[in-house]
Amino acid sequence: MKKTIFMLGIVSAILAGCESDEKIESLSQENNTTNVAARRSCASDEVLKEQMAKDPELARRISDIEVFTQRKLNENFESRLVNGVIEIPIVVNVLYRTAAENISQAQIQSQIDVLNNDFNATNSDYNNVPTLFSNVKANVGIRFVLDQVVRKSTKKTSWGTRDAMKKSAQGGLSPISPTTKLNLWVCTIGGGILGYAQFPGGSSATDGVVIDSKYLGTTGTATYPYNLGRTATHEVGHWMNLRHIWGDATCGTDYCNDTPSHNTANYGTPAYPHYSTCTGNPxxxxxNYMDYVDDRAMFMFSADQKSRMLAIFQAGGPRYSFAQ
Known part of the structure; x- marks a missing residue:
């Protein structure tokens, strides 16, 4: 089990993270790709690097958030509860060019259902967690409720990863109450990107999660092997301050002590056990939801990931406004 890297090297670890195996074309230009992504690709880390390059203060805020998170992990904090769990309202912003992209209410609700199952350990595959990890698998205890759906027709064939979909002035939809509601944009991203999220610490004007319409929920346009709603589970994990399990670097850190060191991302449906080439070959x-495997192959958060997510909702935390 890897040790948490604390304070020193927090920002440098983020900046040193390597890009995913598939080049993120949509960071620099729109891409009309409509085929199913060959492998899972999340642009959250790359978007964070872009944001830090534009906003020098963001690196400091990210570092401060990490210091706060580590301090809270050493305390016995209490979470704001609604019937036992934290409750997050979700605004779904649908940007569509075709009828298929104008996804149905049923498809949206199927995604809300997946989030509720995955974050409350009621997913049907939760018991598939191997015995080796059974003592660290976690019920995070966060409930998601659909607040409203906003729809907008557009002529854009793809939106890329520069947050244009979040800006009305650029043809998108500006977020609604982003400090108290999780905004989720559904659109064609392009470039083989399934989704991306903004980490805590970024601007509220662009805060939220983006999911390509082909990978949202479990029905309608949801496309195999990303048709079980786990892309949103993964991205909401980022929104709640989780890192990729391999730390976006060879044997990097995700700041969780109970997740084994991964030498890099995994894809598809790896056979168990899959050994790391990192120290100790764990x-x-x-x-884990924060790897890159297919939807059907990911089905757990760890206890330390749970604590890390809940910490940001505490007084002084970057998502505390959701607890007011």
Whole structure:
């Protein structure tokens, strides 16, 4: 099990993270790709680097958030509860060019259902967690409720990853109450990107999660092997301050002590056990939501990931406004 890197090196670890195996074309230009992504690709880390390059103060805020998070992990904090769990309202912003992209209410609700199952350990595959990790698999205890759906027709064939979909002035939809509601944009991203999220610390004007319409929920346009709603689970994990399980670097850190060191991302449906090439050759937690495996192959958060997510909702935390 890897040790948490604390304070020193926090920002440098973020900046040193390597890009995913698939080049993120949409960071620099729109891409009309409509085929199903060959492998899972999340642009959250790349978007964070872009944001830090534009906003020098963001690196400091990210570092401060990490210091706050680590301090809270050493305390016995209490979470704001609604019938036992934290409750997050979700605004779904649908940007569509075709009828298929104007996804149905049923498809949207299927995604809300997946989030509720995955974050409350009621997903049907939760018991598939191997015995090796059974003592650290976690019920995060966060409930998601659909607040409203906003729809807008557009002529854009793809939106890229520069947050244009979040800006009305650029043809998108500006976020609604982003300090108290999780905004989720559904659109064609392009470039083989399934989705991306903004980490805590970024501007409220662009805060939220973006999911390509082909990978949202479990029905309608949801496309195999990303048709079980786990792209949103993964991206909401980022929005709640989780890192990729391999730390976006060879044997990097995700700041969680109970997740084994991964030498890099895993794809598809890895056979268990899958051994890391990192120090000690631990069995990798490939079934963790923060890896890159197919939807059907990911089905758990760890206890330290749970604590890390809940910490940001505490007084003084970057998502505390959701707890007011």
């Amino acid at each position: 069995v990798e937690m490939t079934m």
